[in-house]
Amino acid sequence: MIETQQLQQLWNKRLRLEIWYSCVVASFLTAVGQLVALQIDRHILGRPLFVLRLPYLFFALACLIVLLHQQEKLAVQTIQLIFVPLMLLFFLYTWVAQAAFANSQNPWIPFYGLQVTALVVVMLRYGNGIRWNVFLLAAITIEAAASWWRFHYASNWLLAQSGYIWNVLNTGVCAAILLLARYQYERTLRRSVKLEARVATAEKTARMFLTVRDRANSPLQTLEIGLALLKRRQPESPISDALLDAFKKLVDLHEIFNARKPEIDWSQAEALADLEGLKEK
Numbered sequence: 001m002i003e004t005q006q007l008q009q010l011w012n013k014r015l016r017l018e019i020w021y022s023c024v025v026a027s028f029l030t031a032v033g034q035l036v037a038l039q040i041d042r043h044i045l046g047r048p049l050f051v052l053r054l055p056y057l058f059f060a061l062a063c064l065i066v067l068l069h070q071q072e073k074l075a076v077q078t079i080q081l082i083f084v085p086l087m088l089l090f091f092l093y094t095w096v097a098q099a100a101f102a103n104s105q106n107p108w109i110p111f112y113g114l115q116v117t118a119l120v121v122v123m124l125r126y127g128n129g130i131r132w133n134v135f136l137l138a139a140i141t142i143e144a145a146a147s148w149w150r151f152h153y154a155s156n157w158l159l160a161q162s163g164y165i166w167n168v169l170n171t172g173v174c175a176a177i178l179l180l181a182r183y184q185y186e187r188t189l190r191r192s193v194k195l196e197a198r199v200a201t202a203e204k205t206a207r208m209f210l211t212v213r214d215r216a217n218s219p220l221q222t223l224e225i226g227l228a229l230l231k232r233r234q235p236e237s238p239i240s241d242a243l244l245d246a247f248k249k250l251v252d253l254h255e256i257f258n259a260r261k262p263e264i265d266w267s268q269a270e271a272l273a274d275l276e277g278l279k280e281k
Contacts, residue, residue, distance in 0.1 A: 007197035
């Protein structure tokens with residue numbers, strides 16, 4: 001029970017930290033991406049799409065400021081809620097930008113933002129497990145396929161001759177491989193946290209036993225004096241003999257805690273059942 005509680009506490013702490021870092025990275029990359037996109041708009045459209053870019057830029061910066069200044073106060077659910085508008089706005093503004101670029105009739109590279117985002121989202125943490133990573137990667141794939149059909153990229157002679165579609169597919173394969181690596185990391189992390197929980201539980205158990213040892217000193221001395229007086233008054237009493245035997249067992253147990261303390265492995269608590277064997281070591 002204690003180990004389960006310790007495991008849950010450690011896992012929640014690690015989970016919150018990773019979600020916070022992921023949200024900070026997402027907010028920062030979003031802000032930087034909008035600044036770069038303003039320059040891309042200038043080259044393709046002749047003017048920046050301020051109406052599209054600036055609100056998203058300011059929102060990303062606001063999220064970043066809140067995350068950095070309220071790091072210790074934000075709950076996990078609050079941090080997760082910041083991800084929702086960030087990602088929803090990304091899909092919306094990407095579609096609008098692709099439509100504007102496609103209608104401009106100027107040469108440009110489609111899906112570049114989606115490709116970069118696909119490689120990023122699979123490595124971030126949004127909650128327990130990787131289901132949100134899978135969902136976002138699937139959403140990016142759907143938007144890319146819808147854009148390919150809606151804006152008739154298949155009929156673009158330059159894209160067809162350059163084999164750009166294979167570049168896009170290769171990015172998808174790389175994202176899927178990174179997602180598998182993310183899944184393996186998740187499993188490894190859980191095992192690591194479980195080991196940390198066992199170590200923390202063992203340390204608590206060790207402290208508890210050492211506290212019992214220290215507090216047992218005075219009572220044992222009192223019992224020793226009292227039983228010695230009782231034995232002197234009643235040498236042949238079976239009650240005093242039984243009490244002395246019980247007292248000797250308590251003394252043996254106390255000596256186990258005193259002798260060779262650094263060599264006792266508290267992580268294997270089941271070994272304490274064989275007290276006589278431990279004493280002989």
